[in-house]
Amino acid sequence: MWFDGAMASRIEDYALLSDLHTGPLLSRDGSVDWLCFPRFDSPSVFGALLGSEDNGRWLLAPEDPAATVVRRSYVDRTFVLQTEWAAPGGRVLVTEFMPVGDRRASLVRRIEGLEGSVSVHQELTIRFGYGTVLPWVSRMPDSHGTEVLLAVAGPDALVLRGDQLPHALDHKHVGTFTVSAGERVDLELAWYPSHRPVPAGIDIDASLEETIRYWSDWACGYNQDGKYADAVERSLLVLRALTHEDTGGIVAAPTTSLPEEFGGARNWDYRYVWLRDAALTLEAMLTHGFANEALSWRNWLLRAVAGDPEDLQIMYGLGGERNLVEAELAHLPGYEGSGPVRIGNGAVGQYQADVVGEVLVALEKLRLAGGAEDHFSWPLQRALVGFTEKHLAAKDHGIWEMRGDLMHFTHSRVMMWAAFDCAVRAVRDHGLHGPVERWEELRAGLRAEILEHGFNKELNTFTQTYGGAQTDASLLVIPQVGFLAYDDEKMLGTVARMEQELLDDHGLLLRYRSESGVDGLEPGEHPFLACSFWLVEQYAHTGRRADAVALMDTLVGLSNELGLLSEEYAMDLGRMAGNFPQAFSHLALVRAADALHGTEKLSLASGAMPVVGLPLL
Template identity: 65%
Template sequence: MASLIEDYALLSDLRTGALVSESGSVDWLCFPRFDSDAAFTALLGDSEHGRWLLAPEGAVDDCEPQHPARRSERRRAARAAGEEDPLQGEAEPDPAAEGRPVVVQRTYVDSTFVLRTLWKTPDGQALVTDFMPVGDRRASIVRRVEGLAGSVRMHQEISFRFGDGAVVPWVRRHEDQKSGDTSIVAVAGPDAVVLHGDRLPQGHDHRHIGDFIVSAGEAVDFELCWFPSHRHVPARIDAGASLQETVSYWKNWSKDIPQQESYHAVVKRSLLVLRALTHEATGGIVAAPTTSLPEDFCGERNWDYRFCWLRDAALTLEAMMTHGYEKEALNWRDWLLRAVAGDPDDLQIMYGVGGERRLPERNLDHLPGYEGSLPVRAGNGAVDQYQGDVVGEVLVALEKLRNMGGVEDHFSWPLQKKLLGYVEEHIDDKDHGIWEMRGDQKHFTHSRVMMWAAFDRGVRAVREHQLDGDAARWEELRDRLREEIMEHGYSEKEGTFTQTYDDAEVDASLLVIAQVGFIEYDDPKMLGTVARLERDLMDDAGLLLRYRTSSGKDGLSGAEHPFLACSFWLVEQYARSGRIDDARKLMDQLVGYSNGLGLLAEEYDTVDGRMAGNFPQAFSHLTLIRAADAINGHGQRAI
């Protein structure tokens, strides 16, 4: 079974991403794009659904009762039955004491996504380096094993699969006529992969297995490369040269990140994550590289995040622009122009990595789900939702780009005017809100505020940047929305903004109201809203839920864990309203939930102390950056 979510490392080639467990198993990899069908799908099933294990012999046994995910499963089952914690007083297993291989160190090389795992066994030490080559447009993953001391017997097991783990390919040996090298080729339909390597495994019952010994001073290389099945088998890569090029790329990209007084390391890693989730060719930014990692373990809140949400991408670009990445912002603007080109009425909240519009949701019934969480979904039905806030987020980000010196061209500003026309046309419509409620449409206060922000940015574009447009009309609509929001989206009785019009419920998206300048961070109305959020949505560990799932408004069964972005928003609110000590305290707590590589999932289970939801999540990392910026420059408005 899969490892705990936080036990995974991300590899990226700026086109797709892989997840490698601490035990050395590549359990998730979509070839050749983030939103392609998965080739390794063990994350949502088991080894039969595709994976690539490379670790010292005896290091892994997924079925043992002490496996971390199984321990968590035992705890949940006991709570459901009203029993005491079955692991109370039970000591954690100590592989070293049992003479089994252990991970001594696991880290990225400097500011890169080149992963190094140092293994220690009773007979020696070995270093495994995993990376995805960047810049050569080659869809592959490289794994290098180096002997550091003594001799280590390594175990390799690879299950070739396509079609999200459903398709077992035809596998054959291939000999390169020029080099004489032998490799393994797997083919099914349009997809093919080739495994190059010094010590190739042997076929056995729909998988390939092999052991080899690496001694001090030796290096053994493997590369798994995807290619269209109608093309020639790609030749073997120069692993050493590719490693140097990949390390150089990531270091050069991150070298100009400004030094911050506090939280510099986590901000730097978060910016790197946002870059890693950006497709270098199209400019599209995915919300996460995974699908169906559950928000509610064993429940139905499992979604596909391998697409480009306009909202998430706009917020990502805001965070990156704040730290000087104007080029990435311009690339995303070009992606936006292509994706939404056409009739503005056809605007979607999300698109494929290349701007694709059709993202139908379907269930992958052959997969058992992460820890039994069903259904496993491919595609996202929310693509058909109307969410009134989206244009506001886009226009706020594009205004920031203008303020940085980004020049509007013959297409970009006309498109923004069309988007403002879209907002005006839908100004009275109810929507599904930022959280993509699958219940009835409402007038969500956050959505209405973001519509206000859209018109506000239109007015400022004309009056501050001398662009053409009907500023008077947009100002009229902006002011109308303000009056409406204050009448229906704010409760004088409760002293708080509300989740939807004429309702007493609150949700964490109300923290965005001050971020876009609708109201000051320290306005009594905002402070009253914060107090209500702390009272109604804060869990025992001090983290914010998005909203009360018990209200039944989202149309789903079950509950969820605290959404990390909401608590990072609260950090920002604290810092900008003068509660700097509270901001630092909560920030330190949230940063402490990162795994050892600085990665964050969508949510955090504060009861079992583990991550939940898709991983790594752009929204968590971009709000971490905003929160750190607020602490480092508290009192300054970040709009």
């Protein structure tokens, strides 16, 4: 049923579409509440997700309040969404997708009558510039004489084509039409630069077929069995959907300012490429045979970070843009009143010492998978190692982008160790050139330092910061990069301490205790899903298979019916929190499933559960 209210849907009630350039969110109620054209990081044309319908949306749903969604799913291994509605008078099927492969920025919505007759309501509210710009809208014939609805404001223009164009009413466009069994209504909303001619219509049947073929052919590169195979496949598809087709950049999420704490201020813009997240995504893709995507990201990296290593940033725009100034949009109240709404990200200027290590670990795995270095890639990696050496003594903001005091974060120091370790192996194992003796010396020195200052002997645990007493979920990365074995006594002690400090009442793992004040923000956030997936991996590699499976089942169960995961989950509220869908959550799911799958195969082969696992490739 259509709903004329001010509140956005619950996060888990949204579906993602993608054309590998941008990603709209469609609610279960039939409303497109978030869409940035033409890129993920462009200003929104539909911004109701962070405000109300007055900030832009496109609603298409049965008019009768008694109508219900019977089923909603993607067509097989695609991002073509189908929603079946049942109304008192009949049933309709709505198919929605973004054409892929034609470089056309458009959204297609098809309504087909399955049974009886259903009255369908349409409401189109276009607001460019994050809901601030009211366009000039007019009906006019296109160059072929077909009537279209045209909206223009500044550099942006939208054209709506279809069998049922809405009419103007109070700065929006509304309409109602009836669809009977066997009938079909098609609508296409296309963006284009306003200085260019209005784009012609498309053959929707052919475009739908091509889009289904694209996603299905891409997913055919994945072939794995096991309990979590479907969840892994959808996660890999999400990671692909968040990758820009042309640049190879991978956004952390297609949204901004979905709150980590409802009503709170932990609201950040994730529509950018974090080196860390993208590097981990590269690893997940490599593990499952998507080498072309990995090479595409490496090429993006080379372009983005080229130049003086001192100018290295932790994140960039989709094309490698560096200017990501953080600003607040005061006109938007935020999701469920969670303000401020932010665009840009102030963390772009932070020093996070772990990032170079994350990148070099990913590129090492690309080498192991057969990716050849060229005249640019290895010299750049050497420069990044030099950057790490130059900043060896510097404190940083840490993996969680702390906005408090700079510190020596143990995870950051371990990833610096990993940077030198990868550099050493590049020379020793792959025949590349570099000052390997110097790197070996630095690696050994960091190892000794970490064990001395990052491990609390009295508490038998690694700590979040040097000399501290608190743990941090990022410490689960220590065995993933080979610093210690998963079953090392120091790791087992650390996990035991985490279980005491960071597990919430529902068995999910917090990143750290926000009430400690270490992040410089007001306390309060929900469990970060990637951390709990890391714990699954740790359990799987240390003989705790029952614990690993139980936690994995819980986590996979937190996805919506479309297989999408958010950044965090509020178990006490039974709902998703944070930006959505979140690449970090999905890539961590892939790692956890691979760990369970790998240790299961080893167990079956040996007849016993192995205790020690190796870092995944």
